Amino acid sequence: MLQIQGFVFNFASENTYIIYNENKNAWLIDPGNMSAQETQAIDNFITENGLHIQKILLTHAHIDHVLGLQWAFDKFKVPVHMHHEDQEVLDMLQASGLRFGMTIDPVKVEVNYVKEGDELDLDGEKFKIYHVPGHSPGSVVYHNENQKFMISGDVLFEGSIGRTDLYKGNYEQLIEGITKKLFVLDGDTQVFSGHGNPTSIGFEKQYNPFFK
Numbered sequence: 001m002l003q004i005q006g007f008v009f010n011f012a013s014e015n016t017y018i019i020y021n022e023n024k025n026a027w028l029i030d031p032g033n034m035s036a037q038e039t040q041a042i043d044n045f046i047t048e049n050g051l052h053i054q055k056i057l058l059t060h061a062h063i064d065h066v067l068g069l070q071w072a073f074d075k076f077k078v079p080v081h082m083h084h085e086d087q088e089v090l091d092m093l094q095a096s097g098l099r100f101g102m103t104i105d106p107v108k109v110e111v112n113y114v115k116e117g118d119e120l121d122l123d124g125e126k127f128k129i130y131h132v133p134g135h136s137p138g139s140v141v142y143h144n145e146n147q148k149f150m151i152s153g154d155v156l157f158e159g160s161i162g163r164t165d166l167y168k169g170n171y172e173q174l175i176e177g178i179t180k181k182l183f184v185l186d187g188d189t190q191v192f193s194g195h196g197n198p199t200s201i202g203f204e205k206q207y208n209p210f211f212k
Helices: 038-047 068-074 084-091 094-097 171-180 201-207
Strands: 003-009 014-020 025-030 052-057 082-083 111-114 119-122 125-131 140-144 149-155 189-192
Touching: 003 038, 014 038, 014 189, 038 082, 052 068, 052 119, 082 084, 125 171
Parallel strands: 025 052, 052 082, 082 111, 149 189
Antiparallel strands: 003 014, 014 025, 119 125, 125 140, 140 149
């Protein structure tokens, strides 16, 4: 049985997640830890639970989702999984930091690119990957069909969707991707978003104002 631990980090109240199982094997998703205290919080959780981080996953590479990426890569020495379309977004991290008054070193990590239709495996638990651009060009969703949950990043939120006024954002593309790839899934599927509270596919299909 998979467990999901969430942390709320940095100036954007970004959700960082750890998915782990009874074997203590784990994935770290969207490490947004910014301060020493935030880094200590996530480090303590991993240590106290004896977790072995096997993969770092990115739903996308906007600054608030990758502020702890270099720390995570240096500490756990495992590849970073992301869509190739967001490589250019990650490469813009320094410029993005300057807009927020932050000086950030270039990220130097080992990247494994994922794409639509790929599957990742955590000790037999399969995660399907959906490419749902519109918020960022390489936004992906990680979906575990067996336990009916997904990590949606900034694609879909409780009562909202990701903003589309950022670099290479596209409103129509995002709406189409959510409708055709996510809203066809079981309504009981839990949605763990990049910001805010968890929700479900069924709730969003019925109540999300962007789909009325």
